[in-house]
Amino acid sequence: MDISDKLSFYKSSSGNETHQPSAVSSSLKTLADHFNGKIVYPHAPYLKIVREESLGDSLQDAVTLKLLSRNEINEPLALDGILFFDLETTGLAGGAGTYAFLLGFGRIAGNRIIVEQYFLPDYGREYHLFEQLNLQFNEFSCLVSYNGKSYDYPLLRSRFLLNRQKFKLEDIFHVDLLHIARRLWKDSLPSCDLKSIETEILGVNREGDIPGAYIPQAYFNFIRTGIVHEVIRIVNHNYTDITSLARMLLYFSQIENNPLTAVHHGIQARLAKLAYEAEDYTLLQKLAGNIGPDSPAIPEVKKMLSLFCKRSRNWPEALSLWNELVNSASHRFFALEELAKYYEHIEADYKEAIKYTSRALSIIRALEEIQYDANTFFYKESFQYRYQRLVQKSA
Missing domain, CATH: 3.30.420.10 (Ribonuclease H-like superfamily/Ribonuclease H)
Structure with a gap:
């Protein structure tokens, strides 16, 4: 035209x-x-x-x-x-x-x-x-x-x-x-x-x-x-x-x-996050059991499980997960912080809370000698403030 x-x-x-x-x-x-x-x-x-x-x-x-x-x-x-x-x-x-x-x-x-x-x-x-x-x-x-x-x-x-x-x-x-x-x-x-x-x-x-x-x-x-x-x-x-x-x-x-049958490209870890966001603890547990022990997603999934346990006040399970995560390089500061919170606010055991706080600060000092990490700097301030408060409480 x-x-x-x-x-x-x-x-x-x-x-x-x-x-x-x-x-x-x-x-x-x-x-x-x-x-x-x-x-x-x-x-x-x-x-x-x-x-x-x-x-x-x-x-x-x-x-x-x-x-x-x-x-x-x-x-x-x-x-x-x-x-x-x-x-x-x-x-x-x-x-x-x-x-x-x-x-x-x-x-x-x-x-x-x-x-x-x-x-x-x-x-x-x-x-x-x-x-x-x-x-x-x-x-x-x-x-x-x-x-x-x-x-x-x-x-x-x-x-x-x-x-x-x-x-x-x-x-x-x-x-x-x-x-x-x-x-x-x-x-x-x-x-x-x-x-x-x-x-x-x-x-x-x-x-x-x-x-x-x-x-x-x-x-x-x-x-x-x-x-x-x-x-x-x-x-x-x-x-x-x-x-x-x-x-x-x-x-x-x-x-x-059928979320447990999905296996492509680390999808179980992503589904676990969606289950956590949806507050579906049962599905999150099942997905966690489906993820291989060597998967890099395991620490993050354990973190989500521990927060579910914390929310429901299932302290024995939460403590078990946090103690496992202490050995994970990517999640150790999270775990040490949660352990310190637990002993400070739930057990009122300030000496035990100081122990976990001091352990975190020792790791931070060792890392600072090797490299600078902005994430480490953030945790350092948080743990230093917590340590000072705990010392005052325990005095």
Whole structure:
């Protein structure tokens, strides 16, 4: 469409004028043939592609994510009410000139995921697509994305508003799986981007995939030349993004329902932290028993267990854990401080409290001769103040 055609199209969108359909480009027809898609609205054509695949033999009716979401999602999410979405855009800079040229949406029916993709071969094709999408959005109660809260969702909302359309996804609860992925693997994976999660956790290996950074330029090349090869790769890239979202959500639900069976990349320690935050002492104990004795996470898990015991006044167990942690280089000052607190405030045994305080100060002095550590300096002030107070109390 040249500028006069586009102006004519927008002028007639209110229905005051009629015009003849513009010719559909041969490149768009080629894409339609390749994907067995449908060209919609010939006045300003876009391509609709529908594909589907199996997600397994049997799926539950709903997924549960209460622990992994830190109680943000308290109720089960019905699978048939979930809309997965991912966009491919003309850039990451944002602004009025950035738009989504490929919109992918997925829904689960039975044990299959059905993916609908909408490809816009040029600027100015959004209005009638958005009208149709708003009709479909009414069917869903939950939106699922990956980093969508930070980029895809705000961009899509702005495009709806620029086209003077109501954005009905605003009324739908939004789950961003990136936040859960970071809670589980930010300490153990080099990156929590979608491709890393696919490779390391889901076992998805993309073949012939186009890197995300190349996608905007590949689209501009298509507009300029009409060559479809890179667009085919982009459509397949987006399709895999959507199916991986569904598989990831199901995997997270499996972890939630059976946390003791999760073994990937130190996940037990991360789950233990979530159990501690949720005040689920029973689960924390079970996870602690599941972590190998040589795991670097053991001291931190014992610390969390000891604080639970302290809160419930289970002093014998708390004392046992603190005495074990005294031998941990990373947690010895925490343990010595808790032991000093216990003997000062619970037993009123100031001499015993002084013993643990003095031990901590001796370790600090020895470390200062070797190296400077800001953390050690913080503990030094705390233990010195505690020592002075204990001496006064015991006098």
